[in-house]
Amino acid sequence: MTAHSPSEISYSAHAARWGLMFITALFVLLPFWITVLGGFKTQGELSANPLGLPKVWQTEAYTDILVSPKTWHMLGNSVLITGFTVALVLILASMLAFTFSHIKFAGRNYLYSYVILGMMFPGATAILPLFIKIRDLGLLDTYAGVILPQVAFGLAMSVLLFRTFFEQLPKDLFEAALVDGCGYGRFFWRIVIPLSQPILATVGVFVLVQSWNNYIFPLIMLNDQSVYPWPLGLMEFRGQYGAEWNRILAYITITILPAVVFFLFAQKYIVAGLTGGAVKG
């Protein structure tokens, strides 16, 4: 300590800080860089020129994927599955959380603990009986066969987030509404929901990313390629093209591009949603 002047210390601290930031950023970004450019290279150029720009920009790998109807069909499947999952979780979880936060009834806290229990157990603990149940319901190879388990496993965390938010709403609000003859139902739809836009966005984004990226439920429940969402399609594409890495890298780039753009636009909600309320704001 005494050997260094304060400015010397802060100089080395600054250097260490920037060094750490740049090296870590390099570690994070390098795989993205290689992936995006890889799709523009020929197979032979991949290992000969891993980091540089392509000598000749080959767009074939990208255009082949973009003109294939299969790609768009798969994207449609993903949009359907994710859309229904998000909508159902938002409706079911907000209604359940509202009863937990605003209506007193016997056993309320037990029921709440029962639902929160779902947060601790990964889908894998239920996957075999879940497969049998979905099969017995005749829902294998259907969108519903993926949506229902996704909704069920999305509920616990969503109810937690909704309940925390609802309980912070001013109590006078409800008393005033009740005096004015507004019942619980109307209070929920007309007052609570319009006030809950931030939490709806947070939970919505959380469920959306989970569902969009989910692989295990579609893997188990879907066999028919015509209903594959994109993570399954990606793995199937990889199986089909084996070691043609330039094609696979192009495919990866096309699938992550919307995610990255979406992330840049909705980063506030994504960070709040994905860190599950651990991060405020």
Next chain:
Amino acid sequence: MSAQILSSHRTPWTQRLNAWFYRHNQGGRLTTLVLFLPPALTVFTLFVILPISESGLYSFFRWNGFTELSEGGRFVGLRNFAQMLQHDVFHVAVWNTLKIVLISLVIQLPLAMAVALAVASKSRINNLFRLIFFLPFILADVVAGLIWRFIYDGGTGLVAAVTNLFNLEAFYPLADADWAFNAILVVVIWKYFGYHMMIYIAGLQGISDDMIEAAKLDGASPWKIITKVKLPLIWPAIRLSIFFSVIGALQFFEMAMPLVQSGGPGGSAHTIVTYLYEFGIVRTRVGFGSAVAVVLFLACAVFAFTYQRYVMRQRD
């Protein structure tokens, strides 16, 4: 006769029910409960709680799942569990799962903390770095796995580029029993450290500037401020991120799928869930797979309850 006497000095039951209903249904309370509770609870019970319980039941049977349990299933007691506990690949899977926890505690979380400290203060450039560090986390696990599958490819990937450059023999880390799982651990850090960083940043931003100023006035060095002021103050964020790391390790599966098939060379890269998938689902052994699920369930439950009891509840 007696019923007549009983009811004669009471109002008819329909009226009493009406009164009760009126009293309890103020503001549509009962109606709302009846409409709001069942849908979510039914879905949750049917597709989360019931299947988890059924795993417990199935784990005592030898059953392929294609017939009714009562017809095709054979009760085998604890034999599935005995078989699993004696299987050396299962030992590898448990050890690898623990390795993810260890690597999180020793490398991932300290890295996340270091970058969190570096970029916590609000500025444009810090915000940019935060976005970069968080970027891998928004990718699907299968995508992260596939990108690194290419990097580790000894024929065309980055590893090939390095071995070509130095004229070394081609090297396939994911096909090498000593390297495969360590290679996966690198991807785990790459994908998840940004998530933990965000949790820490939220904690750091909650520390009031006065506290830091006071420490500075007392002559505390920057290092002392970090270790004696900041870290103790964000302990709630740290224990939360440890909780998520362990739960994440216990359910680690999707990222492994594109990286290694069937648990990697000689099953050396199995984790508990990939083991469940390989030996329960792929081989359609519902009973055996359910036994693995029960062990996984117990691991989650024991960890979650002890951690809640002894770490999360403690006073800061």
